[in-house]
Amino acid sequence: MTSDRVARLYIQLDDIEPAIWRRVEVPLTSSLKAVHDVIQAVMLFEDYHLFQFEIGDRRYGYPDPEWGDEMRNARNIRLGAILARGESRFTYTYDFGDDWRHTIVVEDVVAADPMVDYPRFIEGARCAPPEDVGGLPGFEEFLTVMADPADEEHGTTMTWYGRPFDADDISLATIKQRLGKLAKRRATGKAAFEKSRNRIN
Numbered sequence: 763m764t765s766d767r768v769a770r771l772y773i774q775l776d777d778i779e780p781a782i783w784r785r786v787e788v789p790l791t792s793s794l795k796a797v798h799d800v801i802q803a804v805m806l807f808e809d810y811h812l813f814q815f816e817i818g819d820r821r822y823g824y825p826d827p828e829w830g831d832e833m834r835n836a837r838n839i840r841l842g843a844i845l846a847r848g849e850s851r852f853t854y855t856y857d858f859g860d861d862w863r864h865t866i867v868v869e870d871v872v873a874a875d876p877m878v879d880y881p882r883f884i885e886g887a888r889c890a891p892p893e894d895v896g897g898l899p900g901f902e903e904f905l906t907v908m909a910d911p912a913d914e915e916h917g918t919t920m921t922w923y924g925r926p927f928d929a930d931d932i933s934l935a936t937i938k939q940r941l942g943k944l945a946k947r948r949a950t951g952k953a954a955f956e957k958s959r960n961r962i963n
Contacts, residue, residue, distance in 0.1 A: 784801075811858070
């Protein structure tokens, strides 16, 4: 059953060196919207902006009449259905202004561990860009300024960001806390579904 299986996903931000990446495990029953929530959690984004997945010749996100009818609802398709179509590599873009493009590779599908709450963080490297930093050029400038206390923009940038920036610190505790909330929400939803199913039967 797909409910007992999880996909191991490798997520990497495109066009940035050294690489910013995360490895996670996500149930096959997760919708693409739920995968979006996982990416937001592990990259420490704040879900302020629109997003889309590009999988084969299809796009998934939030349907909006202004964007035409090509965009399918990310809530209405599950990760397992994507894999059943033979798709194991796709892209995810967050914030069409800053244009954070990610490559997602399905590395494996494994049996779920009944003792583990999913989604689960496995490993990763380097801190992702802050919200609204200005895309790749803005992030490069941000890194330069934050690394140089003598830079005339350092104080202003520090105030804007709110704290020092350590490019090597992925904030593991925060990632685990965020994924813990998603896992709890998933468990609550599953329990409610089982309860309703038992009532019907």
